[in-house]
Amino acid sequence: MTETNLRDARDAIKRDVSPDFTAKVFAGCGLDRYTNAASALGEVFVAWSATGVSAVRVAADEQAFEAWYDERFARRCVEAVEIDSIAAAARARLQGEDVDVPVDLRDCSPFEQRVLHKAAEVLRGSARPYGWVARELGSPDATRAVGNALGRNPVPLLIPCHRIIRADCTTGGYVFGGDAKRKLLESEGLDFGALETMTRGGFRYVGCADGTFCLPTCGDVATRVSAPGYVGLRSAKEAHEHGLVPCRQCRPIAA
């Protein structure tokens, strides 16, 4: 055993570090990191901590993003050197891949977190009214508070707050603007032409061929309203008269 071959051996006893080593160090230092990512709305900034993605935001440049982050979260966020698994998952998801992305909502109130988790249940190609979220959370009068909570969603696109719209099927507010919200929903398959036709006709629900009735924003039911077996409905009472039961997916009325 000489000094030389002992040194040859040292690589063998070197330890690999786990992939989240740096993220945990940064968490201990009270720092978050960010990177750029391509999304359906163009280039966005994505920030993350050791627990998940903490922000998705459009900003003019790095300084503008860092200043916004500091003001919103009272923590410093610095440009990342390395992309770890959380940031990689966020990038993939923003590009449309179906991957799980952990989110860090620690700066949201418990109510805001409940609203955001409820919004996250709405699938691509569907939408729900603000009032629906309030009702599902057991606070049917909290429609405005739901709107405010969604407006403060720190991770838009990852938590699809754009899928929560007005009861009349118009878009309502959005952090990236109402036009962007409509464009996103259309790209996901929502047909605003069909929804407007329903609203103009005073139809609040769609009776479906499978014996259920749905919100017009439950998938593509609004586009089938004139198809055989489908019917526009003005009230839940009318649905009951047709012998229809509420859809278990969109839960159009209170249970």
Place this chain on the structure above:
Amino acid sequence: MALACACAPADADAMLAVALARDLDRTFEHVVIAYRARIVTFVARMLHDDARAEDVAQDVFVRAYRALQTYPAERRASLRLRSWLYAIAHNLTRNAFRDAPPPSDSLEYDDGMPRTGLVDARPGPEHLVLRAEAWESIGDAIARLSEALRPAFVMRYVDDLSYEEIAESLDQPIGTVKASAHRGLLAVRAHLEKNDD
């Protein structure tokens, strides 16, 4: 920020130190990337506990960051990063060492001298091929070194620090760390050769 480079470690360290002085937060991840594997390895060898090594190594960097926050820019710029980080790692592992001392059949007597029966003054084979189990044995032998020899041995022969850097990290005279590293080497060699029989 292109800080990672193919230059000598000392030059890379000097560049990192200057960058730390300019902007601590933006440079810190470069420091973590440059040193995480070395510090985790050092801590793992010092504690002989892979499971705890990462937690302690993370703490090394967090403490380094907190300290750097309090240093004025000129102190950061003149920092000898490598020996400074090892000094923090050594301090943190020293406490852990007291909690869990090496096994009773350690390779040295209490005064830090290798046990005579284990010492072989002959030079080792020049081209000893190290098998996987021999690498394991090295880890085992390091775990049996005392607190007096282990840090100097690991810094010198596992982490390849200069004696000057080791002396700085351990806050000991160069002569002392040279002697500790050498005694550690004799003890580890004797252990390996004994196990090779």
